[in-house]
Amino acid sequence: MRFDANGLMPVIIQDATTNEVLTLAYMNAASYQLTCETGEVWLWSRSRQSLWHKGATSGHTQRVVEMRLDCDQDALIVRVEPRGPACHTGARSCFFQPVFPPSAGSETVSAEAPGWPPDGAVPVSPASPITPPEVKLVPHSALELGVLLDELYELIRDRKAKRPEGAYTTYLFTAGLDKILKKVGEEAAETIIAAKNEQRLELAAEMADLLYHLLVLMAACDLTPDDVAEVLRSRAGKRRPLPE
Structure with missing residues (x-):
């Protein structure tokens, strides 16, 4: 294919x-x-x-x-x-x-x-790690996943700025922060349920849902993935070096 x-x-x-x-x-x-x-x-x-x-x-x-x-x-x-x-x-x-x-x-x-x-x-x-037997795709490393999340975040920010009609992201931003927070909570709960049910395919989809809505929340609160990455760096004792 x-x-x-x-x-x-x-x-x-x-x-x-x-x-x-x-x-x-x-x-x-x-x-x-x-x-x-x-x-x-x-x-x-x-x-x-x-x-x-x-x-x-x-x-x-x-x-x-x-x-x-x-x-x-x-x-x-x-x-x-x-x-x-x-x-x-x-x-x-x-x-x-x-x-x-x-x-x-x-x-x-x-x-x-x-x-x-x-x-x-x-x-x-869009780039799901789930691969059907008939389709050969190169597995995404953690680095590639980071790139994909960055690209998705930029798309979300574009949706926030332009608000194209019919886009789900537009709907979330128009509905406001409370709606976005509700969706984050729902997706977190659905991720837990999928994990408890030991449904690998369902769990991957629910995790992707949760990541997407977290990125929408970041954009709504004017945070970026790099802001979160900086916290992770500090916790690992790997703060980004200051530019010379």
Whole structure:
């Protein structure tokens, strides 16, 4: 399987019975792994930078019947049995707006439509360490994890400054500090539960959720990962040397 430079692959979701195209979305290695393991569609939300269990909140999950790679191994068709509408607007398919031939009845649906943002989204770092057997990825060292967290933090700071519509991070900053603190508490509790249940895959996802929300809290309080790193350095007796 060939993921692009961002670690993503386009996915066409198709009704296995009618062959109707329901959605065009994206998977990364982690969402592909979860789809294979659970038998239900998991995706990667580019707008929210998060794993997305399709239909987890609405109940409109999609049971996987078959998956097929294209000839270049860089695109995937996922044939499913949908348990309800595929589109967040409530439409059966996301492709319901005719543009040719022109139709007077076609409408434009905003990202602010009911059901947005996508239900079941789980904010995590885009580069997940979870690797399916079919995909060979180089494991991340602690140093590489630090780089990934720095990149995610910069993305979060950009979201804080620009507040793009539909982004989950925008929602958190708009809701305010109390909401962010509540999410940190929830993710910490879910991490503990996953650890007690000895579910390795679930624990990795919950830890990623917690790290993401901690980075959002840092940005909300005008802290940086380097501020935290400096505390760790001091505790280890390794303060950063002063510049000459």
